[in-house]
Amino acid sequence: MTERIEHELQRGALVNVLGTLGKMAGPSFLILVTRLYGADVFGVFITATSFIEMALAFLTAGFKDGALLSVARHADYEDERDRLYQLLANTLGWSLLFAALLILLGFTAGPWVLPALYEEYGARLVSALQVMVLALPVLAFDRIVIAATQGLKIMKYDAIANGGLRPLTLLGAAAAFWAWMPTTTGLALAYLTTQGLLGGLALWIYTRELAWRPLLDAVRDFELDREMLAFALPQNLNMTLERFLTNIDVIMLGMFGVSAATTGFYGAGARVVRELLNVKQVFSNAFVPHVVRLHRQERASELSALFSKTSRWIATLAVPALGAVALLRTDILRLISPKFAGMDAVFMLALLPIPYLQCSVGLAGNIVVMTGHSQLNLLNSATTALANALLNVWLIPVLGPLGAALASTAATVLKTIMELVEAWVVAQTRLLLRAVYRPHLAGALVGVGIGLALWTYPALDASLLGRLAVLGGALLLYGGLLVALAGRLPRRPAALREAPGG
Template identity: 25%
Template sequence: MSLPPADTAPAPEKGGDDLATLAKGGRTNTMGFVIRLVARIPFLVIATRLYGAEALGRFASALVLIEIVALICSLGEKRGLAQRLSEGAGENRSAEVNLVYDGMLLALGYSAIAALLLLAFPEPMFPNGTNSPYDLWLVATIPAFAVTEILLAAQAYRFDIATTVRTRAIVEPWTISIAAGLFFYLPGTRDAGLALAFITSIYAGLLTALWPFLRTYGLPRDWRPAPRAMLGMSASAFPLVGADAIERGTRLLDIFILGLFAPPQAVGIYYAAQQIASLPQKLKTSFEPILSPVITKNLRIGNMEAIAAQVRQVGFWIIAVQLGIALVLAIPGEAVMGLWGPDYVAGTATLAFLLAAEVVASMAVVSESVLVYIARKRNLAISVGIIALQAGLTVALIMAARNAGFGDGYQAAGAAGALMLALAASSLVKALLLKHLLGAPVSNWRWPLVYAAGAAVVVGYAFTFLPEWIELVVGIPAVLATYALVIWRRGFDEGDKVLFRKNVVPAPDASSPS
């Protein structure tokens, strides 16, 4: 028995349709990014003002292992599912459904094992101690997180990005914000509020993703899990799992190392800055769900030039928007960090480094979206080298700041600087490898980015001499408007502007930007 399938958009068949599909998915996720930005602010205010930097630091340290383990248990299905469905199901909808359920069953099995191990040996989750005994139950989010990743990937294969936006940009952030406030004031749950709020938000996200999935795919028919085939699926997923875990690990390793070498307050300051800087990261990865089906289709027909064109196009869209966001948040950095309290102003340099890191990482992420299909082992080897480089740089810069007698803010800034350098190296190496494999240029760099950034910096710097409330209320829109005007007129050609048009009927030969 299955639920009636929901309407889904068919896969595009022409290069121009690919561009329109990418643009539509990008618009949806860009709107999701804006919603997520608004939704994240209440949680940051509650976490920093009510719970404080020390409690926030312990909570952040615990999340490092939870998120990495959950990502591993999802078996790289965020990108791998599109290829499995494209190659293994054909036109058989029943086979498609069964393939998705195979992945979910396998993820649940690995999640259960991982959760039990962490329950038995919880010490790695809490290098700075716990806020409450309830913190241990963060392990309950591992299976929910892993299954949600697969559900959203399955919907993305049918070009349903709205479900991802609802889940990740509305339900999860608003749930954690509301729950964190409620648990703080409920008797007996104040110390455990952050952990309980996170658990609540992850399961709310799971339910939000599950309903449209059941409408689209329904329940499995004649489904008999084959243990041998599922073990083979585990083995083939290893390069994808490694790439996903390392990509996410680069954003979490610094918190883990800070937890080992720095006090909880430094971790809390870093985490607050990271939550702001992670917003452009979400924008960057928002193209992945819609990019994967387009790439796998072109790989199937051997159209490497079209893939290179899509990488260039999407890469420029991402870096153009990300650079604007980074300037808007970094120029008034002291005022932005001051919103969370006077203790967090010390994280201004950390915020600037983290925002710069997300800008330089854009090329690595877009390149990797192709490399995971055509050079999995080489991509994984590069990622391992990059995370090793980051670990060495992070320890060196934190220890240098500590030995020099600098405070928590400088130690956090050292970790952020290490991340920026490592991600810059990753972008360079992966872009060169992809260019070699595709036989076509893939760079997302254009000189108008410099012109737009320069104009925005001049305008933003002028506002730093005014009171902070004017800098935030008037200065931020002024910086954004200046940057947007210059990049629109000097940087965006007609191929780029399709991102902002809802009604697009592309020409058949529009597979590459003009």
């Protein structure tokens, strides 16, 4: 792997760090909404959000990846400019068409289907969805424009829009609408307002980084790109199933008669755990343009090295974050809502393998997609979604929220194995164990130490102060083990060393 590629990846990741810090408004949103609107309203809202996320994946996932892939592949060649904008016209046109169809579906089939599936809160779910679905065209345009700029290796817009402004704007809008309409509909209107404001930002980003004239020319002389559709449609379905896989626990809890308040409790804990996936996003958005270029140049060994080193960076940050959530899970839920105090949060432990696997080896899925094999990802998601649904049908009636968590984790294990095998088969890319083992070994040793400390001194787990003391000691031990395993003190990333004063 060349120093230039490593440097570019680090620089993109550092920009994404700012976006991830902005996403800290996500947990703040959980706290605000649950405390102001109540767990019952939040339960309905998070179920509606799960449906919107699946709809958005169906609209944009493949087209978004197609836009990134197209720009990364053609932007460096002036004679391929027309091809680039024709591909952008295809991605935008199909996404907006599907958005209109989904809005129609939400207003026609929604009032018939949802009340039958959700006897307790189906009517409120319909009213929220019919407001939120109106944001789909704006969200589709926004996602594709941001992806196109990432293809240009410009990471700041994703960090600014999705990492900072979107969660902060949603936070402010939710607080504002609570004063006027403290209901599920008010929260849905806050969501719609937020997406409208960010859609305006996407228009400005497109105007700044891309060109309208060649896009309008491409729309006027529109040509159906079958290669793009062959890539994008399977990936759309794949990511729809992946979103279903991510949200199926929340969706199916309500179907089995679990109350909106309990669904809100589970949804809050699940969202806290899944916030840890942002650690992967810091690097993955900067990683994928290099997959396209290295695969095109048939540099498989360099891609394996980049995959391994990037996975190690992600795991180094993710492992201590996982430990912190495991230790402080009850305290986090109590912070979100005092009503959650004393409730059993063991399901959060059952969910933690999901971000662990994604942050350890999840880049394999990015490699499969960005080398043009979206059909394989569709197979992965279809297989694991079916497995997850069947496990939920079996486990939720028996174990409730814990059963939903176990089902999601088992499906993620299956998907991870499939992606690792496929990355090797289609791109000759594999994880180099000698390059990635250190954070995992250090984390395992620290985990054993935490277990021994809590077993020997149970009083440490009886108070927040004791748990914080254990966490502090664990973090110091983890850092020391990493230094010992590396045989040297860590160096600053090259992107920081070149900064003024570096």
